[in-house]
Amino acid sequence: MQTSERQKEIIQAAFDLISEQGIQELTIKKIAQAVGVTEPAIYRHFTSKVDILSSVIDEMIAQRNAALLQVRSGSSTARDMIRSFFSVQASLFESRPSLTIMLFPEDLFRNNDELLGRATTMMEETLARFRELLQAGIDEGSLKPGIDCGAGALMLVGGFRLLVASWRLDAGKGRAGRLEADTGSFLAGVFSLIGR
Amino acid sequence: MQTSERQKEIIQAAFDLISEQGIQELTIKKIAQAVGVTEPAIYRHFTSKVDILSSVIDEMIAQRNAALLQVRSGSSTARDMIRSFFSVQASLFESRPSLTIMLFPEDLFRNNDELLGRATTMMEETLARFRELLQAGIDEGSLKPGIDCGAGALMLVGGFRLLVASWRLDAGKGRAGRLEADTGSFLAGVFSLIGR
DNA sequence: GGTAAGTTAGTGATCGCTAACTTACCGCGG
DNA sequence: CCGCGGTAAGTTAGCGATCACTAACTTACC
Numbered sequence: 305m306q307t308s309e310r311q312k313e314i315i316q317a318a319f320d321l322i323s324e325q326g327i328q329e330l331t332i333k334k335i336a337q338a339v340g341v342t343e344p345a346i347y348r349h350f351t352s353k354v355d356i357l358s359s360v361i362d363e364m365i366a367q368r369n370a371a372l373l374q375v376r377s378g379s380s381t382a383r384d385m386i387r388s389f390f391s392v393q394a395s396l397f398e399s400r401p402s403l404t405i406m407l408f409p410e411d412l413f414r415n416n417d418e419l420l421g422r423a424t425t426m427m428e429e430t431l432a433r434f435r436e437l438l439q440a441g442i443d444e445g446s447l448k449p450g451i452d453c454g455a456g457a458l459m460l461v462g463g464f465r466l467l468v469a470s471w472r473l474d475a476g477k478g479r480a481g482r483l484e485a486d487t488g489s490f491l492a493g494v495f496s497l498i499g500r
Numbered sequence: 501m502q503t504s505e506r507q508k509e510i511i512q513a514a515f516d517l518i519s520e521q522g523i524q525e526l527t528i529k530k531i532a533q534a535v536g537v538t539e540p541a542i543y544r545h546f547t548s549k550v551d552i553l554s555s556v557i558d559e560m561i562a563q564r565n566a567a568l569l570q571v572r573s574g575s576s577t578a579r580d581m582i583r584s585f586f587s588v589q590a591s592l593f594e595s596r597p598s599l600t601i602m603l604f605p606e607d608l609f610r611n612n613d614e615l616l617g618r619a620t621t622m623m624e625e626t627l628a629r630f631r632e633l634l635q636a637g638i639d640e641g642s643l644k645p646g647i648d649c650g651a652g653a654l655m656l657v658g659g660f661r662l663l664v665a666s667w668r669l670d671a672g673k674g675r676a677g678r679l680e681a682d683t684g685s686f687l688a689g690v691f692s693l694i695g696r
Numbered sequence: 697g698g699t700a701a702g703t704t705a706g707t708g709a710t711c712g713c714t715a716a717c718t719t720a721c722c723g724c725g726g
Numbered sequence: 727c728c729g730c731g732g733t734a735a736g737t738t739a740g741c742g743a744t745c746a747c748t749a750a751c752t753t754a755c756c
Contacts, residue, residue: 341701344703344747348700410669411604415525420669431666466661470623470627527711529711539712541736541737544736
């Protein structure tokens, strides 16, 4: 079944609300207000709140896959792919801060085993992709040989997560463009260690 | 005012419950059940739920400061301090998994500005300490010169956070000792890049 | 006239928290 | 040694608010 326009609106509203106020503040009423209808109208498009959150995860996975695909087709070396993946993510987050929850799926769904499992899988897949990318970079010679790919993936993804976590906390004051700038210098710092 | 035994019990129960079920599942009733009293009895020891959470943050900050102090007195080089800090944390988390929330204060208190501010400050302080440690390591010669300390701190702390986040998700199956082992190999991987 | 999508009104459950009462222990004057 | 009152810490019962969700009705469109 394809998702209707209203369903997309609802998913997007849930996305934004989670990002702004946290998952514990997400209510059907708030979603309804954001969309511009009353509370029960939401249930014409989703069977339950879990159903909505499930679609939110689907959206996250789709977004990440799209980002990886976009980067893969537009880059020559694995090193470039890594760099442009984070750049794309950073500029995406600058323009739509609500999307940052994509990076932190694990603490969103702790009260639902199925959703938590999918979030965990999503996180592990992301790490696995980066291990592959690092290995590819070593093989093709754009990265230093002898790098521990597991540690490298943790460094890269974990460091970026922490950067984004800090960035979205101090909302307001001169935040515009800062994530992209900080991401750039973070990547420069990392590549000066692992690149060659 | 010093904290009574009951208050310590309550803080510890809140700590554990948050870790096991997430902050959105934390209720006064559950805390009361864990402590072994009825719900209103909790209010003999704390004025509100926010009051409890505030004490939980105090406890987190105290724990981190104690860990840093312990490591500082027992290590010779900055490099050793970094290594033993994460080792101590990892073994601490193995024995008491509930303490892992110390690493993720920022998503616990998003609905309360004061608590969120304190959590943010705590995170930034931790990062600043690691920047100092890295700089000290460079100055004393145990770390490679030319390292970007900002990026290095993000790598280290962010990578460890991600490692712990993954570890605590797959509860149960053969988890014993794995965090310490994984932390060890993560640190080995990082130090092979930044050490000398 | 059937269907999709909205509405108002209201369900039971649970939330943080309070009122009012009980109980146990304490120091102290007679 | 006894009784008295104050206080800390527990109890039962319940408050108003809010939660996810539902029943029943209306409206607009093909």
